[in-house]
């Protein structure tokens with residue numbers, strides 16, 4: 599996988615180098631074709647790119663708006679199951695400002711999806727924030743939550759290292775179904791009946807909730823622009839994140855485009871979000 603600079607207005611575009619020069623697909627919620635275990639985008643002609651969520655989170659979390667992602671296969675490398683290797687790649691490449699206005703999606707009313715056992719909602723706010731809560735019937739996970747606020751949280755320090763996690767019992771079921779064949783303790787936190795199977799332990803005390811927050815940021819970035827909104831989620835996964843984004847964007851009375859430059863001039867607290875950026879060099 600390589601990250602390449604892109605002109606303003608490009609967004610995040612995936613290019614499958616194994617399928618020829620025009621095999622491109624934009625990372626946008628209209629192109630989501632599967633969100634059961636991970637987020638997969640496709641163009642309807644058999645071209646797809648899977649497991650994009652951690653890379654998307656890194657791109658959004660680093661404030662990058664325009665980038666072409668070259669891939670020689672159908673899946674983004676899982677790496678260590680977190681967004682850290684992708685943040686490293688972006689930091690190696692560097693970020694430049696571009697001379698173009700940046701737009702955001704301003705949420706105008708509350709939208710909720712789900713039911714009592716799992717739900718997600720988005721409501722109006724002047725900057726992005728997220729409250730993510732999970733509740734697992736397993737003593738090693740239990741109930742935990744994490745709060746992210748774009749004004750004073752650090753995506754790189756507080757979220758990017760959080761790894762994906764799964765129960766050992768589920769891994770067995772997935773393997774039986776032919777899935778997760780490359781999965782190992784190198785790219786996920788695996789929880790057995792007695793606790794963590796990974797010898798190195800956790801990277802954060804609330805690594806599980808933080809990873810859910812990371813997933814949510816990656817999935818919601820498929821809006822194609824930053825959200826000015828407060829997001830809350832309870833036991834939500836990729837499917838519910840995309841359901842929420844769809845319910846929001848399909849309701850024309852629920853949001854509007856806003857120019858983040860004008861917003862930044864009015865409110866200095868929004869300034870860190872105002873950045874026109876692309877990956878400056880291939881990495």
Ligand SMILES: [Zn+2]
Nearest residue numbers: 651762809813
């Ligand atoms: Zn994930």
